[in-house]
Amino acid sequence: MAREGKIREWLEQHRERGIQLLEQFVRARSTQGNEKDVQQLVIEELERMNLEVDVWEPGGKELLGNPYFASSRKEFSGSPNVVGVLKGAGNGRSIILNGHVDVVPEGDLDKWEDDPYSARIVDGKMFGRGTTDMKGGNVSLLLAIQAIQALDIRLKGDIIFQSVVEEESGGAGTLATILRGYQADAALIPEPTNMKIFPKQQGSMWFRLHVKGQSAHGGTRYEGVSAIEKSMKVVESILELEKVRNERVTDPLYEKIPIPFPINLGKISGGDWPSSVCDLVVMEGRMGVSPEETMDAAKAELESWLVGLKEVDPWFEKHPVTVEWFGARWLPGSIDVEHELMKTLVVNYKRVLDEEPIIEASPWGTDGGLLTGVGGTPSIVFGPGVTEMAHFSNEYIELDKIFITAEIIALCLLDWCGVDGE
Amino acid sequence: MAREGKIREWLEQHRERGIQLLEQFVRARSTQGNEKDVQQLVIEELERMNLEVDVWEPGGKELLGNPYFASSRKEFSGSPNVVGVLKGAGNGRSIILNGHVDVVPEGDLDKWEDDPYSARIVDGKMFGRGTTDMKGGNVSLLLAIQAIQALDIRLKGDIIFQSVVEEESGGAGTLATILRGYQADAALIPEPTNMKIFPKQQGSMWFRLHVKGQSAHGGTRYEGVSAIEKSMKVVESILELEKVRNERVTDPLYEKIPIPFPINLGKISGGDWPSSVCDLVVMEGRMGVSPEETMDAAKAELESWLVGLKEVDPWFEKHPVTVEWFGARWLPGSIDVEHELMKTLVVNYKRVLDEEPIIEASPWGTDGGLLTGVGGTPSIVFGPGVTEMAHFSNEYIELDKIFITAEIIALCLLDWCGVDGE
The missing domain is CATH 3.40.630.10 (Zn peptidases)
Structure with a gap:
């Protein structure tokens, strides 16, 4: 045999x-x-x-x-x-x-x-x-x-x-x-x-974003700045970055994958009182990393992309979104x-x-x-x-x-x- | 004297x-x-x-x-x-x-x-x-x-x-x-x-919204539906309702008030893992109520407005946003x-x-x-x-x-x- x-x-x-x-x-x-x-x-x-x-x-x-x-x-x-x-x-x-x-x-x-x-x-x-x-x-x-x-x-x-x-x-x-x-x-x-x-x-790493607002009473919410509304712009911006990153992918191995390297925002939390304007939203997510890039390059791209938010909304000029890399990570x-x-x-x-x-x-x-x-x-x-x-x-x-x-x-x-x- | x-x-x-x-x-x-x-x-x-x-x-x-x-x-x-x-x-x-x-x-x-x-x-x-x-x-x-x-x-x-x-x-x-x-x-x-x-x-009452998504692994996030992204549409819709409600105000007593009856979204929370697609976001807020309307009429307006979200995004047809009235309330x-x-x-x-x-x-x-x-x-x-x-x-x-x-x-x-x- x-x-x-x-x-x-x-x-x-x-x-x-x-x-x-x-x-x-x-x-x-x-x-x-x-x-x-x-x-x-x-x-x-x-x-x-x-x-x-x-x-x-x-x-x-x-x-x-x-x-x-x-x-x-x-x-x-x-x-x-x-x-x-x-x-x-x-x-x-x-x-x-x-x-x-x-x-x-x-x-x-x-x-x-x-x-x-x-x-x-x-x-x-x-x-x-x-x-x-x-x-x-x-x-x-x-x-x-x-x-x-x-x-x-x-x-x-x-x-x-x-x-x-x-x-x-x-x-x-x-x-x-x-x-x-x-x-x-x-x-x-x-x-x-x-x-x-x-x-x-696909590699991946976790990040945590802090999006700032300014507190006020809900009855005069126009005196504050809602971190929840500002977060919407951050979410949109992250989706845009994901698009830009994935448009670069040409390897046929990814042909059938709708989004080869997703950026997933998995957690959100902010505010502590229904009738106060929320002054801080924290979001946590996972960034997919391509084998063609280093972890550090991917980090740098997300960080500098978020600096660009000030072009979208001048609020972010003085209140930039901060990025923290934490927890699990896979090369x-x-x-x-x-x-x-x-x-x-x-x-x-x-x-x-x-x-x-x-x-x-x-x-x-x-x-x-x-x-x-x-x-x-x-x-x-x-x-x-x-x-x-x-x-x-x-x-x-x-x-x-x-x-x-x-x-x-x-x-x-x-x-x-x-x-x-x- | x-x-x-x-x-x-x-x-x-x-x-x-x-x-x-x-x-x-x-x-x-x-x-x-x-x-x-x-x-x-x-x-x-x-x-x-x-x-x-x-x-x-x-x-x-x-x-x-x-x-x-x-x-x-x-x-x-x-x-x-x-x-x-x-x-x-x-x-x-x-x-x-x-x-x-x-x-x-x-x-x-x-x-x-x-x-x-x-x-x-x-x-x-x-x-x-x-x-x-x-x-x-x-x-x-x-x-x-x-x-x-x-x-x-x-x-x-x-x-x-x-x-x-x-x-x-x-x-x-x-x-x-x-x-x-x-x-x-x-x-x-x-x-x-x-x-x-x-x-x-101004009267006011508190509400809690449940916005649903569908879970998936963050690496294949396209297989799920992000409740965080869906929440963005809900926030936008609430801002639109606030605008509509305040455009009705003609009383000169409100002349100097930017938003006489705000709807404030004060709290948000959703998701439990950075690399999972978030399948539920809960938001809590305060709805301002005009002396010219009843609390019940204001409730009904918010509720039916949110039903209209299915026109914005068919997702909400089968996964309607639910509204709960809770906690404090002032006539x-x-x-x-x-x-x-x-x-x-x-x-x-x-x-x-x-x-x-x-x-x-x-x-x-x-x-x-x-x-x-x-x-x-x-x-x-x-x-x-x-x-x-x-x-x-x-x-x-x-x-x-x-x-x-x-x-x-x-x-x-x-x-x-x-x-x-x-």
Whole structure:
């Protein structure tokens, strides 16, 4: 039997084991700060696989002081990173297989039909927070490595399997792997792409705007200046900037995307009394960042654009809108569509599924931005999860796709890393 | 000496006593729920004056179930109303002299240069919460009655002095006096008008709007509908309605007022995550109501105007903006400018100050709306306080104006109620 057939057969024979592993991962409820249990499961699995296992809690001056560090916390005890290395024989290309174990909060429990951590299977789908984003993808990675191990061959290049924390909060886990020295010739991240291939990922960062007015009694509101009315001009101006930024996009990967790099104003609040003129409105939003620009350039463009508001309304001359960059941040990521790993992935996708893969740009960032931009490891995002269900209630994954993805990845690993003695 | 001279002389001789009384009133810190101490001082003063004193805590089904009842609370124990009646000899016109003792919260303490309840006097001004709004006016009323008592004459008509609670929260105190049966041929309320005469007072009521959107991830914001963007259309529409409503105003009393009946949007809030599309914005505001219209007509106009938003944007067809009327409410008030009490007030203002008074419409409501609209007692608002300082930090009153106002009111009482035997 050819290697391809053996891999598929092994995966079929170990389907129950893979599902069990995912079930255990999901039930470990690994929201931010609670990743220890799931990482313990990962450690045990990597030890069973005889990988060299490296476990550490991120932290220290180098991490916290790094310009790319973004997190809502500064203390990561109880939130270890885990890396398992399968050493190659040498003279092959290395690869990082990166997946995060942190999951976003379950949100409004009333919107869940079941316990968010039930890992219940209905009609070939497993339900639960983290199934799709992205523990299903992590299981694909582990199965792919195990299937190769079952072939009784040795790869030339190293496989560096990374089970990281903090992706959902800005990537401090992956940043810590880079600072620890992990690097490779390429990386693959099985975030939920519906098995589309994402060579480019939108970066993003959060901002907070302060729009000022002047207070007065509502009965004589003409004696004040409404920050709510001024905010309308700011919202309009932001929409205009979004338009200008997106008109520049020519890459065909964005052809089908209505707004490749949106600027989303997600929160607004202002005023403290119905019958007073509102003198301050605070808005918070997310700015999409193109892989063709730096975060700093995007920041500078928004900031200088808002300075231009004084041309729209002289009020802003003496009362400029202030911009604060805060909270989460994801670097954009990009790999050449002609990169060898892209080619290998497309070839093996076709081999397994007998159809052309969809190649698109992702509307959100992943740790691929850090791996590429900071770690110097070009990254592709490709995974089995359901994009639309990430961060939503009743999150689920189609179990079949976990195994198909594992098969494609296993074949890629053979091609990319090379087989010793061949 | 003519009565006029005697009144002025008495007021000059009792200046210190008047200032002391105001000082005591201010230091009693009578925010909502804490009016008992100041009312005790009022009771003692009225008893010294030998008025018939009526003290009761508002409450009961009749009050709470009344369609004009508006308050943030339903329980008024510890917040008594006080009424003192000076019975006339008969065959004269009666008058209600109404003042509230509740004061608004002191707000941001950092904005006060002194303790908000210091009652400190600097350059002829007494500072403190409630000096202007409206304990200074209440002292003018008491001094006016006392000055007349000092003349040793008897009036024909009754003087009904009302020291009420709850004006700042919607008038439940004055409503309770009406339900207790107090009524008169006219009323005078010394709210802070800068000694302008206000025959008309703007009514107002609070509303809350819900503007709906549809949630989505900020990176694919085109899959959602931003309630913040939809709110911009609502704000514009409200400004348009305000314009339409104010274009109707022809009364010369409003000639100098840029927007006689403003609609103020004072609060806005929406969204809970910078990188999610905001699916709900809540706005709260205050709608000014003309004395020429009913509260219900004003409500109906806003409600039907917002239904019209679907012509502006089809989104609102299936997702109409909802309107909720809540919280405080002040009826508009109006008295004929040719009313006899108006004439008397103008004549005596000129007699004391040797100049024409300014007659205007007020940009806010007072308990005069209830006295007129519910109690059938036409009301004028005229008082010594500084309009601009009401509800503000470092609130103050010019002490001289308290005594000038008292003199004008005393002369009015003589003319209005008539002197027995003349």
